[in-house]
Amino acid sequence: MKASVGVCGVFVLALLGFGSAIKxxxxxxxxxxxxxxxxxxxxxxxxxxxxxxxxxYRECIKYSDCVHSVIAEKFPKISSFKFSCCTSDLCNTAPVSVSSRSVVGILLSLALFWWGVL
Structure with missing residues (x-):
């Protein structure tokens, strides 16, 4: 009996986590x-x-509205756009610039080349 009450308690707590909102x-x-x-x-x-x-533009939107036509309807002043939707906390942050990734890749390649030559 005690075990089933404990299992039910864990199950209820787990269900509460599924309904939580994101930021x-x-x-x-x-x-x-x-x-x-x-x-x-x-x-x-x-x-x-x-x-x-x-x-x-960064904000909350219904997950079911993450479709180009719906976003175009919600933001009629924007004529040409790309968009991305995500479902974890603060996932709509600014992306890391491609140039910084390229610089890191080039430096890493040079370091590996240099290490292989020596």
Whole structure:
């Protein structure tokens, strides 16, 4: 009897975790620096909308609305954009720039080459 009560208690606590909401960045910026954080609803995702040649919008959106046509309807002033949706806390942060990844890759390649030559 005690074991079944314990198992039920663990099960209920686990279910409570599944319904928890995520946190997303919420801002409109050009530089990729965003510090405002918002608590979203349990069925939300974080979205980043990249306006061509312009701003980046970050906020909560219903996960089911993570479709290009729906986002275009919700943001009618943005004519050309790319977007990404994600479902973990603060996952809509600014991406690491490609140039910094390239520099690290080049330096690592040079170090391995140098080490192999010596």
């Amino acid at each position: 997303c960045y919420k801002c409109k910026d050009y530089s990729g620096t965003c510090s405002k954080i918002r608590d979203c609803y349990y069925d939300d995702a974080c979205v980043s909308i990249y306006e061509r040649g312009g701003d980046t």
